Amino acid sequence: MKTTTEQRAKLDRAQELIGYQFHNDRLLLSAITHPSAVEGMSVRFSYERLEFLGDSILGAIVAAEAFERYHDIDEGGLTRIKVSLVSGASLSRVANDLGFSDVIVFGSSETGTGRRGLKTALENVYEAVVAALFLDGGIEAATNFVRRTLIPFMSLDLAKEPENPKSSLQEMMQEHGITPTYKVLETQGPPHDRTFVAQAFAGCTGLAKGEGRTKKEAESAAAKKTIEHFDVYSSLLKGFSHPQPSEVKE
Numbered sequence: 001m002k003t004t005t006e007q008r009a010k011l012d013r014a015q016e017l018i019g020y021q022f023h024n025d026r027l028l029l030s031a032i033t034h035p036s037a038v039e040g041m042s043v044r045f046s047y048e049r050l051e052f053l054g055d056s057i058l059g060a061i062v063a064a065e066a067f068e069r070y071h072d073i074d075e076g077g078l079t080r081i082k083v084s085l086v087s088g089a090s091l092s093r094v095a096n097d098l099g100f101s102d103v104i105v106f107g108s109s110e111t112g113t114g115r116r117g118l119k120t121a122l123e124n125v126y127e128a129v130v131a132a133l134f135l136d137g138g139i140e141a142a143t144n145f146v147r148r149t150l151i152p153f154m155s156l157d158l159a160k161e162p163e164n165p166k167s168s169l170q171e172m173m174q175e176h177g178i179t180p181t182y183k184v185l186e187t188q189g190p191p192h193d194r195t196f197v198a199q200a201f202a203g204c205t206g207l208a209k210g211e212g213r214t215k216k217e218a219e220s221a222a223a224k225k226t227i228e229h230f231d232v233y234s235s236l237l238k239g240f241s242h243p244q245p246s247e248v249k250e
Contacts (some may be wrong), residue, residue, distance in 0.1 A: 003029070007105060014103040018129060018145060022136050031128035032100075034121055036107030047117060047128035054131030055086075057139075061130075061146045062086055066154065076228050078157035083230045084158040085150060088123045088175035094149055095122035099128075165223035169200065172230060176237040178202050180226075182219040185209065200226045207233055 003011070011025050014032050022028045031050050038045040059082065066073075066081045073081075075149055084090065094099075119243035134142040166180075173180050181201045188195040198218035200207040209228060210221025226233065 010105055017099050017103065018133070019148070020133060020137065020141060020145065022132070024136055027132040027136050028129070029105075031124055031132040032106060033105045037105045039107060040106075047124055050128035050131040051124045052131075053134070054127035054129070055234075057134050057142055058086055058127055058130045058146060058150075061143050062150070062154075065147070065151050070159070073156075074131040074160050076161070077188070079228050080233065081154060081158040083172070083227065083234075085154060086231075086234075087172060088120070090150070090153065091126045092119045092122040094153070100125050100150060118122065119250050134219065143213040153239065161224070162227065163217075165220050165227060169223040169227055172227065173237065176234075178237060180223070182205070182222060184215055184218065187198075198222045202233075202237060 007029060010032060011029055014028055015021055015025075018028075027050070028089040030045055033046045035043075035046040035048060043049055045145050062082050062085050063078070066078050070078065070081070101118060104118075104121055104125055106121075130142050130146060133145050166182075169180055169230055182198050183201060184196055186197045188197065195213065196215050196218040197209060197211050198215065198221070199209045200219070202242050208217050208222050208225035210223070210225055212218035212221050
């Protein structure tokens with residue numbers, strides 16, 4: 001596929017922003033190309049497949065950095081650091097600050113819409129660029145980019161447990177366009193010494209479970225456990241189809 005003048009200009013600018021000269025700039029072109037620009041063409045010409053790979057590579061890089069930097073933080077704290085750094089809000093902010101909004105190749109269907117999906121596109125392009133760097137220059141190239149652009153925002157504060165797990169989980173899931181719901185699955189023990197078991201849901205999909213002496217405590221525990229294992233659920237939530245809370249079967 002022949003490169004247009006616009007694509008060439010954006011490729012050159014993207015390499016300046018990334019600080020890396022690609023041997024195979026087709027990888028970078030795919031990484032900065034919105035699906036709207038290649039409608040009717042193979043999926044390999046947009047960032048979608050690279051985003052999938054980049055999500056895993058980025059998670060591994062951030063996890064390794066946190067593991068090496070904070071020796072006295074437990075698994076839960078390390079997970080909170082990772083989840084916070086690789087969240088959509090974090091990646092889109094970093095990508096925007098880098099100037100990626102000026103190098104994304106959009107299709108005509110986005111013209112005049114104000115690029116409604118720019119925030120999501122920025123997040124996806126960041127992950128796709130990580131994958132493109134990995135494929136072109138190996139893990140060192142990808143790690144150098146992440147260390148320069150994202151790791152500076154890593155801090156101990158990110159490891160702190162949220163004061164309100166349900167609110168924190170709602171913020172995290174709303175990046176995927178989802179509002180979590182909760183259901184009490186069972187009640188254990190006599191009336192004077194009850195234990196409630198609740199589960200968090202994304203539409204009809206069950207997430208983590210939690211226990212508590214009240215329904216509120218059980219729901220909060222379920223939200224906390226979902227946050228702690230959010231890296232497991234995040235890939236499931238991408239592209240989620242918005243089932244309504246009422247669809248969760250009683």
